[in-house]
Amino acid sequence: MKVFIYITFLLGFIHCNAQPRIQTREEAVALLHDLRKIHTPKGIDTLEQIELNGEKQWINIRGKNKSNPILLFIHGGPASPMMPVAWAFQNGWEDYFTVVQWDQRVSGKNWTTTDTTKAVANLNRKMIVQDGIALVQYLCEKLNQQKVFILGYSFGSRVGIELISLIPEKVFAYVGVGQMSGGDQEAFIYNRLLTLAAESNNELALQELKTIAPYPNTDGANPIRKLLLVRKWARYFNGGWYGKPNLDLFFSLPELSPEYSEQDITRIDSGNAWAARKILQQSEGNAFPDTFRTPILFLMGRHDLHTPHDLALAYFNKLSAPNKKFITFEHSGHFPMLEEPGRFLVTLVNEVLPLAKE
Secondary structure, eight states: OHHHHHHHHHHHHHHHTSOOSOOSHHHHHHHHHHHHOOOSTTOEEEEEEEEETTEEEEEEEEESOTTSOEEEEEOBTTTBOSTTTGGGTOGGGGGTSEEEEEOOTTSGGGGGGOOHHHHGGGOSHHHHHHHHHHHHHHHHHHHTOSOEEEEEETHHHHHHHHHHHHOGGGEEEEEEESOOOOSSHHHHHHHHHHHHHHHTTOHHHHHHHHTTOSSSOTTSOOOHHHHHHHHHHHHHTTSSSTTOSSSHHHHHGGGGOTTSOHHHHHHHHHHHHHHHHHHHTOOOOOOOOOBOSSOEEEEEETTOTTTTHHHHHHHHHHOBOSSEEEEEETTOSSOHHHHSHHHHHHHIIIIIGGGGGO
């Protein structure tokens, strides 16, 4: 008996001190791919580039049962796809929904095959909304369903809120996460940061923030230098990822994405930056619709200083919908699905999923 115990201990010791089996990105990605593999008979896991309004765009469809309601995730940015990050938060969703991640035109995986000369003519929010409508139709036909859930995140919430107002008959409900709301968002963020800096006696924050006054500019412009400085301090004061002073972790997550090749990852920043600049340079109006024929849910981080919680609540209070609910995540900033993933999943299951039956 003693010999058996000793051998067991020895083998365990040798295993613990053996050379790590995962030494490359390729090996780590293969492990994650195996962990997330859909094994169920009615499951679906597809990665394909389809054409939407004349532009090729990548989508990833994943779920344990393709008869489950479709949940279309509309990413933010603009031009900041969530497909390469979804592996870190989406797995539990796939038990209850058929989840679709969509790299919008020019963004993410699309950049490697984009003809920028051709693409720039139609690179704007209104066209992205039209792409979303075409994608909803494609998904309904492909999966033999009549309606979808729309989840709009950050800039994607601007796209999503417009999309559902145009095709309410195709939408079970809309879920706004990091919901944009129009108005004086940048001024609100700036003033809030000045207050937080003063309350915490952070002289460096106060000094840097005051150097960019007035913010926004008196003509309403937001120079990129000023915008980035504001976002730097928004993240420091828990407005990005609660409890983290920056978004280094978030921006590292694509490194392990099973859906992205190494080439996709190396080019993601340049492609997204190019697309974001083109979209942000355009003025397409700030009016947000406020009357809807579909249920509305806003899931907001209390500390969000990218799309402020209080502005989203004010917008929510004035909108009209058949059914509406505002849910606050007390320990989240701009990424509640990553910051409070358990509660986020429970909210999707308890508050969103039942709306597919109404």
